[in-house]
Amino acid sequence: MRGASAVVGVGESAYYRWGEAPDTEFQLACAAIRRAVADAGLELTDVDGLVSYMEPRNDPLRLSAALDTGPLAFTAQTFGGGGNGAGAAVTLADAAVTAGYAGCVVVFRALAQGQFGRFGVGRSETRVGGNAAFTAPYGLKTPAHVTALQTAAYMHDHGVGQDSLAEVALASYAHAQRNPRAVAYGEPLTREMYHASRWIAEPFHLYDCCRETDGAAAIVVVAADRARDCPHVPVSIVAGAHGLERRGGVAAFCDPDFPTAHYGHVAEQLWTRAGVSPRDVGVAQFYENFTGPVLMAIAEMGFCEPDGLDEFVGGGNLQWPHGGLPLNTSGGNLAEAYVHGMGNVVEAVRQNRGESTCQVEDVELSLLVSGPGYAPGSAVLFGRM
């Protein structure tokens, strides 16, 4: 339902390098949700829906009791593991509010890698089951390896250079230098540092890889008519999309469209639903677990042809304030914090509110793209009411 719901509150915990948070993941979740609800000018007793993604830790039963929310009317979580679910979780909240199943839905993600294990460290296992049986025995143990294979093939097929990966990292680190919340605040990155940094898994250098973070972030979604009473500029959920291409779920790199970021079908739905095109977007947040899938998704979302990526992202086009498509303006998952892309959601909303530390002028439409590289993908277009 185009623009029938709106984001009225955003909040996050402080962000920490993994293992350095003084709080547990559950405490971080509670802190972020409290802040988002306060930011919306609402009471916790107004909250009647809780939505998250990736995993069932910090479940709504425990949260609603600990936060003393109102009676719950809606809870949901998306399928498919990873940051790819952030936009989908927002669309679930939009659907619930628009359909009248709930009046005030909080979308959140909390992630304390110090408490629950680092994503950059594969499990030490003697036997491996499921789809991982086809990959893990070869030392293919982490998302870095999965996306490295996707990215290497894509770069080869479409003539994408290493400097285009660097452009994504350089944009995130440049933007983080203006954002005091960012874990990489005060740690600028140069192109020379990027190329000189150690390899993690080729073609990924250290700076192609996201942070490992302890933190939480949340937003509050209500119906558009109710949003006008809230203290901040309400941000309309213009359109959301979620899903994957036909047979995109075939495992172990045997999906027919490999190498893909799984965003072709998401893009088709999003632009059709919103009735606009990539040219109308003023600023974009693309979840970056690694830089490579971001490039693939930029092309699949329709911002350029795959073979034109070097030209499109080159020359600082992704950097605020002069680039044509300022990308990840808070520093994103590379340089602000890795809360599975929930920070990208908050930043996309802030751009429409006019509150970013790298504020793009006069933003009509602010795009969120969640989790390229892993299916199903999701995306949300935020806009002015």
Add this chain to the structure above:
Amino acid sequence: MREIVEAGGLPLLTPVNEAWFTSGEVAIQCCASCTTLQHPPEEVCHACGGTEFEIRVLRPRGTVVSHTVVHHAPSPALAAFVPYTIVLVSLDDAPHIRVVGNIDGPVSIGMRVAAHWEEFPTDEGPTIRLIQWHRMA
């Protein structure tokens, strides 16, 4: 490359994947009803919904479609073995089927490769035979 497999973890066998992991051949699941070849093996034929399968043995050769050199050890068990190379190989007889493995020496996309198998006896069941790749002579 045995050390990578021993550190990475051996596959858990199921009735569906056992032929692939123990036969020492490119043993691809073939639907008994519609003869569609599919990989990884599944409990249901993606083409016709059939649940009875045979095994079709394909030639052990293919072309590299992607590769990565892993420099940062993803687990303590693998720390002694970095850097190592992971390849993704498209099979000559079924190009839509891509197979992961390790390879020694320089590698590039488009390189022609052939398969061999590494054997890992297990206590509780059949010997596991894992496909690996080398540059085609």
